[in-house]
Amino acid sequence: MSVLLRRREAGIALALLVVIGVTTAIQPGFLLSSGGFRDLLLTPAILVVLAVGQAVVVITRNVDLSVGSVLGLTAYLTGRLFIEAPDLPIVVVALVAVAAGAVLGLVNGSIVAFARVPALVITLGTLYVYRGIALTWAGSDRIDAGDMPRSFLALGTEQVLGIPVLTIVAAVVLAVVAYYMYTARGGRQLYAIGSDPDAAELQGLPVRRRLLGAFALGGALAGLAGVMFAARYGTVSSGAGLGIELQVVGAVVVGGVAIFGGSGTVAGAALGAMLLLTINRALPVVGIPDFWQRAVVGALIIGAIALDRVLARRRSHRLAAERDTDQPGEDGPADREEANR
């Protein structure tokens, strides 16, 4: 239990509960109305999926800033497919969008892994390139709810046992990726690569393949987020998901994934996404003016990074101090003589 409490994720979950608790005390409808409960679960669903993908990339000491543009492209692609090929089953449309996202992620990953250019620069570039493709393709065209099948749009609002479908999708994504990261060899290697890229090479780990995999996964999840976006909002223009990458990176950092790679969990990133969006919704309810709402989010991100540094320093200091105490010259002269023989 104490191990659980000491974990970083527990702190974020606690913060989330406090925010919900305080806001509900002021405005009971925030949680206790049926719409309130639904919004609490539904609003973060898309950001959670994006944050899970981003966390995997950040753990390898990289970053993918192009996810917002990938979301925009795949959301538009989803709508377009429904218009051009109305007979395609929804599942196939979703899979095509996810695959498209994976390909876009793979492009990022290839440049990072083979050209060895920092991911920050590459994905900043593809952020504009992908958005440019979306703009050229869509123009001022907009896909409306009328263009998409009713059953697809229903996924955006429907609930199963009181839980929104999109939330279930996000939860499944989180569970699968978290399981992989913790229990699969590939997952541990992603941590190793982020922890010390040079040592990973020296160990003979398949660094390039793992990086490609991480970026492809991040892209695929951005593609899935695009599908979710289309279902949820019913209208898609070329500007879908504009600027969401910063929210995603913020969520990942708030969730305790170290920006220099190697540590943190996807569950933390998902909680970070929930915390950010819940605070966003809670502040106006509590009556805090718009300016301060943004400031609070900013403070949260800076606070999370500062906390990371403090915790990391404390830890390395503690480990170093331990080393000082348990290393007296433990072997007597007799030992040495024998060894020196």
Next chain:
Amino acid sequence: MQNAAPTLRLEGVAKSFGPVAALRSGTLVVQPGTIHALVGENGAGKSTLVKIVGGVHRRDAGVVELDGEPVDFSGPAEAKAAGVAVIHQEPASFPDLTVAENIYLGREPLGRFRRIDRRVMRAGTRQLFRDLGVDLDPDRPAEGLSIADQQIVEIAKAISLDARLLVMDEPTAALSAVEVRRLFAVARGLRDAGHAVVFISHRLDEVADLCDTVTVMRDGEHVSTDAVADVTAGDLVRRMVGRAVADLYPKVPSTPGEVVLRVEGLESTGTFHDVSFDVRAGEIVGLAGLVGAGRSEIARAVFGVDRYDAGRVVVGGRTLRPGDPTAAIAAGLALVPEDRRLEGLVTESSVARNVSAVSRRRLARLGILLPDAEARLARDWSGRLAVKAGALDAVATTMSGGNQQKVVLAKWLATGPKVLIVDEPTRGIDVGTKAEVHRLLSTLAAEGLAVLMISSELPEVLGMADRVLVVREGRIAAELSRAEATPEVVMRAATPGAAGQEGAA
């Protein structure tokens, strides 16, 4: 021994890094079921040879065969797959992963659904540690492990590979006597099971104790291979050095003046403790010790690059502000760092730019650098140090290690320091230039400069220093005069678990 192919055969293997030939003609034949020692001075090419065998570097020329089959590894993974396990000199652990994860990385035991079986992994790690006789928690993160413990983790990792060839590059440098003995027991067990082991060490007593065959290397070339029983330690040393020691260490006598640098009770948690010493004008003080003992860290703290928790540094009577290299330079300190490419040079810049890097303020009027003044300064110092560069605007990357080191020295000497701290001044430098650097340091000291010299090469410390301070696990373990400092005494003071007799100085 029957006529089976040797486990490892290298012949005429060469490797150069830019203009520096690290390995000219590496030859090594290791039979199965033997422990083969590889000895030679630092810079003799042993580690380069090991890295070629381990797939880290690719050879430029020569033959490498495993069990009679020619091999050419394109990466460490291939070498590992071919049954070669290497413990490199610098441990490569992942600080964020646990000890057990570090050992099994990439080949974790899998349970159902290809999921990592942490129970098996933990038990395996415990078993490995039991064989090695160490007490480490498999679940603790690798961050914060001491150098010795990191080495243990590397050894456990290599042993668990069950490779046909195990190469250990100075595995005992940071280990205590007990740990060394256990490691030897494990190595003998591997030998008796028919594996081949290559053992690199500077300690000839260990070679005599453990190994069957010994190969000597010097200046990147094979010198001799003999059965250990047929050679004496004296023979080996002569072959390793291969030249008169006096030429390499031209020591100019000088009379120490007043104390210029005084360090009192310097303390940094986990790194070094209660470090106090003086350096006088005209004196070369050697800082000896094992790799990882904390020598470079002490130098960095004295110079103000790293912070310290307690103590003070006094230069010429003035106490320096901690963590302020600018103040240290102003007070007359200069630090020639260990890694000249990383910390000493702007490798993409010209010689002139590099030489003037710290003196720019003096060379500028109204904040604008005067090119003439810069060129004059660079010409002066390059001339005095005999830097061999095509021109002053040659880019530093194109020069040999020795010349690069001279440029770094010139840079700091141009600031007119009172105290010069040099960290591994001749690492990776060929023998001729080495002697030049030594002559230079000696001359500077004779002119009244105080020199604090960190070196892992014992002959260098003993040949150059007026006084030797031995650092062991972050403490000054002994202070020896030039007459007292024999290799024996210094090594004894530097090795954890070997002291106790002489006590702290």
